Amino acid sequence: MTVFVEGQPVEARDGETAASVLLRHLGSARITPVSESPRAPFCMMGCCFDCLAEIDGKGSTQSCLVPVREGMTIARQMGARKVVG
Ligand code: FES
Secondary structure, three states: OEEEEOOEEEEOOOOOEHHHHHHHHOOOOEEOOOOOOEEOOOOOOOOOOOOEEEEOOEEEEEHHHOEOOOOOEEEEEEOOOOOOO
């Protein structure tokens, strides 16, 4: 299937997570709002929160818990989550 990582089409396999796609293609999932350093998915099971990313436009999503689906948009989260009114 095809997903979009920061706007670029990327092949993904059924059953893999958005975090694994981010690791494979970008090497990180987010930039911290405090130190502005990159963080990468670590535990891959919902404990560390280092995989927070924007998935289908929704920020602060634990990408290790989200299976990919056709057409999904995935992007690194740059800093704090944006609050949309
Ligand atoms: S990789 Fe640790 S919570 Fe997702």
